[in-house]
Amino acid sequence: MRSNVWFRQVHRWLSIVFTVAVIANFVAMGLGEPPPWIVYAPLPPLFVLMFTGLYMFAIPYAARWRGSKA
Template identity: 65%
Template sequence: MNWTNGIRQFHRWVSIVFTLTVIANFVAMAQPEPPTWVAFLPLLPLALLLFTGLYLFALPYTAKWRGARRS
C-alpha cells in the first residue's frame, strides 16, 4: 500500500469518526444541561479531514505539474 492509499483510507475512517461525534453532539445537546466539551468534540476529526482532504484534492494537480515538468 502506498502513501496516497494510506491517507485515503485514513480520511475515510476519520470521516466515520467525525459523523459519530456529530451524532453524539446532537444527542447531547438534546439533554437539559449538556456538557460544554461535547460541542468541541467534532473539531479534531474535522481538522484532520481538512488536512487530508486538501492533500487528496491537490493530488491530481500535482501529478499534472510533475508530468509536465518531466517532459
C-alpha cells in the same frame, strides 16, 4: 502510491468518527446542556479531515504539474 492509500483510509475512518461525534453532540444537546468535551469533540477529526481532503484534492494537480500521468 502507498501514501495515497494511507491518506484515503485515514480520511474514511475519520469521517466515521466525525459523524459519530456530531450525532453524539446533537443527542447531548437534546438532553440538556452538554459538557464542553462533547461540544468540541467533532473539531479534532474535522481539522484532520480538512488536511487529508486538501491533500487528496491536490494530488492530481501535483501529478500534472510534475508531468506524470496519474
